[in-house]
Amino acid sequence: xxxxxxxxxxxxxxxxxxxxxxxxxxxxxxxxxxxxxxxxxxxxxxxxxxxxxxxxxxxxxxxxxxxxxxxxxxxxxxxxxxxxxxxxxxxxxxxxxxxxxxxxxxxxxxxxxxxxxxxxxxxxxxxxxxxxxxxxxxxxxxxxxxxxxx
Amino acid sequence: xxxxxxxxxxxxxxxxxxxxxxxxxxxxxxxxxxxxxxxxxxxxxxxxxxxxxxxxxxxxxxxxxxxxxxxxxxxxxxxxxxxxxxxxxxxxxxxxxxxxxxxxxxxxxxxxxxxxxxxxxxxxxxxxxxxxxxxxxxxxxxxxxxxxxxxxxxxxxxxxxxxxxxxxxxxxxxxxxxxxxxxxxxxxxxxxxx
Numbered sequence: 001x002x003x004x005x006x007x008x009x010x011x012x013x014x015x016x017x018x019x020x021x022x023x024x025x026x027x028x029x030x031x032x033x034x035x036x037x038x039x040x041x042x043x044x045x046x047x048x049x050x051x052x053x054x055x056x057x058x059x060x061x062x063x064x065x066x067x068x069x070x071x072x073x074x075x076x077x078x079x080x081x082x083x084x085x086x087x088x089x090x091x092x093x094x095x096x097x098x099x100x101x102x103x104x105x106x107x108x109x110x111x112x113x114x115x116x117x118x119x120x121x122x123x124x125x126x127x128x129x130x131x132x133x134x135x136x137x138x139x140x141x142x143x144x145x146x147x148x149x150x
Numbered sequence: 151x152x153x154x155x156x157x158x159x160x161x162x163x164x165x166x167x168x169x170x171x172x173x174x175x176x177x178x179x180x181x182x183x184x185x186x187x188x189x190x191x192x193x194x195x196x197x198x199x200x201x202x203x204x205x206x207x208x209x210x211x212x213x214x215x216x217x218x219x220x221x222x223x224x225x226x227x228x229x230x231x232x233x234x235x236x237x238x239x240x241x242x243x244x245x246x247x248x249x250x251x252x253x254x255x256x257x258x259x260x261x262x263x264x265x266x267x268x269x270x271x272x273x274x275x276x277x278x279x280x281x282x283x284x285x286x287x288x289x290x291x292x293x294x295x296x297x298x299x300x301x302x303x304x305x306x307x308x309x310x311x312x313x314x315x316x317x318x319x320x321x322x323x324x325x326x327x328x329x330x331x332x333x334x335x336x337x338x339x340x341x342x343x344x
């Protein structure tokens with residue numbers, strides 16, 4: 001058996017600022033949340049709060065189930081924008097208003113579009129809207145800013 | 151300087167509680183003043199993160215790929231900034247501590263709000279800024295400074311206060327690498343409908 005030591009996608013392409021226009025959609029990303037993903041992302045972010053891995057505890061706190069931690073909401077938003085823009089994209093800002101909890105057995109759907117494009121020295125700042133929604137409504141809505149080299 | 155704590159007074163005198171909360175604006179809220187990262191930015195934790203998030207961006211993992219990008223080498227996923235200074239958790243009785251990794255300081259505004267009945271907490275807003283990519287070997291520390299406390303509001307969860315703090319992240323050279331403004335609603339579930 002061959003051990004897999006690297007999962008990185010080495011063929012990934014970069015968007016150039018010239019290819020990006022205000023109003024363009026960010027490539028949608030669907031995450032079919034499971035207990036494994038909710039717990040794994042919480043622990044990978046060093047957040048051991050029981051509401052993020054212990055369903056009994058979460059329900060005793062009146063949550064529907066164990067739910068995604070906010071660090072992971074931001075981690076997925078970072079992945080959402082860099083999966084779209086490419087490895088040269090640097091995430092500068094992620095601002096979100098938090099809504100319904102993101103829970104297992106529901107797909108968290110990430111969507112967004114380009115709001116503005118601003119040249120800034122040898123970089124281009126690109127602001128996009130971000131919404132992460134599931135069957136219950138919006139989990140997070142806001143904006144992210146990435147930069148790409150000009 | 152923060153006002154002295156007087157729980158009995160704060161329970162019956164909203165003005166005294168409000169004045170106490172406002173006296174903390176600009177003060178450091180974390181126990182001991184600073185969170186020191188238990189470990190430098192490191193590849194094993196990055197690998198754990200990219201696997202959990204299935205984030206296949208090659209700049210996080212492949213030095214061969216990343217050396218030819220504008221980053222000049224592998225970088226940590228930006229949203230991991232918060233992860234680096236998360237305290238090592240004390241798992242025993244973590245549920246009884248409301249999920250906190252360590253004992254909560256009962257004398258900070260959040261601790262005092264707990265003691266006067268505002269025991270509920272709900273995160274409402276997060277604003278993250280990343281100034282520069284972090285690389286293996288960077289050592290972070292962070293400080294949590296109280297930014298604002300709203301007037302007492304009636305919400306769907308009961309009466310409460312919106313509490314906003316800034317967590318500043320500082321590297322081994324004393325330079326800021328990013329920050330997070332974070333707002334929570336601290337609410338009193340027994341006042342629902344009031």
